[in-house]
Amino acid sequence: MKAILTDIEGTTSSISFVKDVLFPYARRALPGFVEARGQEPEVRRWLDQVAAELGGACQDAMVVEVLQGWIDEDRKHTALKALQGMIWADGYRSGEFHSHFYPDAVEAMQRWHDAGIGIHVYSSGSVPAQRMLFGHSSHGDLTGLVSGWYDTTSGPKREAESYRRIAAEIGLPAREILFLSDVVAELDAARDAGLATTLLDRREDYPVARTEAEWNGHPRVESFAEIALPLP
Ligand SMILES: CSCCC(=O)C(=O)COP(=O)(O)O
Numbered sequence: 001m002k003a004i005l006t007d008i009e010g011t012t013s014s015i016s017f018v019k020d021v022l023f024p025y026a027r028r029a030l031p032g033f034v035e036a037r038g039q040e041p042e043v044r045r046w047l048d049q050v051a052a053e054l055g056g057a058c059q060d061a062m063v064v065e066v067l068q069g070w071i072d073e074d075r076k077h078t079a080l081k082a083l084q085g086m087i088w089a090d091g092y093r094s095g096e097f098h099s100h101f102y103p104d105a106v107e108a109m110q111r112w113h114d115a116g117i118g119i120h121v122y123s124s125g126s127v128p129a130q131r132m133l134f135g136h137s138s139h140g141d142l143t144g145l146v147s148g149w150y151d152t153t154s155g156p157k158r159e160a161e162s163y164r165r166i167a168a169e170i171g172l173p174a175r176e177i178l179f180l181s182d183v184v185a186e187l188d189a190a191r192d193a194g195l196a197t198t199l200l201d202r203r204e205d206y207p208v209a210r211t212e213a214e215w216n217g218h219p220r221v222e223s224f225a226e227i228a229l230p231l232p
């Protein structure tokens, strides 16, 4: 195995941090954010994209309401994720919260990094949001551990083509990349693209362990400490 590709929510970090800290913060801050920064080109672009999907000519207030509904539904929409990332940046910078990482994930990523194994991130969160999350963790700045960042601009996480594209960008044969996720449908797509896979089945996030049928043939661990990699 020459590289790791890892999911964030439910894999390196708790689902509760995303659902109970990040999402409510973005939901609350969204109206004020659009009011204050809605004319900045990088913000306007995403608001206009959502308005166009709603049929065009929507007032910002209606776009905000729709986006808040998407937060409640946990929609992995690229425009929503980009806007959330900009909003969370304020929360991280003001020290309102730090990101959560499981200690076993930090320890293993440090060990793999030191052994020369490239660590890459693939999350539905936008790349700027991923960088903020790794940069403002309760374990300090972890961005130095990561060699590559991928979000849904590389494609949806449940489609094999996204993983083929990412493997090509990493520049390694797919079989030399290990993808880690808590979501079996994502692992299925990665396996279809030829990547090695491992299911994270953390008790903190999934109090009832998934059944062997649910693993769907993927190796399963409860923490990064159980992942034994041969050195490259
Ligand atoms: C990187 S920002 C927070 C995560 C997020 O917005 C999200 O939707 C989590 O998706 P993942 O693909 O990491 O499960």
Ligand SMILES: [Mg+2]
Pocket: 007, 008, 009, 010, 011, 181, 182, 183
């Ligand atoms: Mg996940």
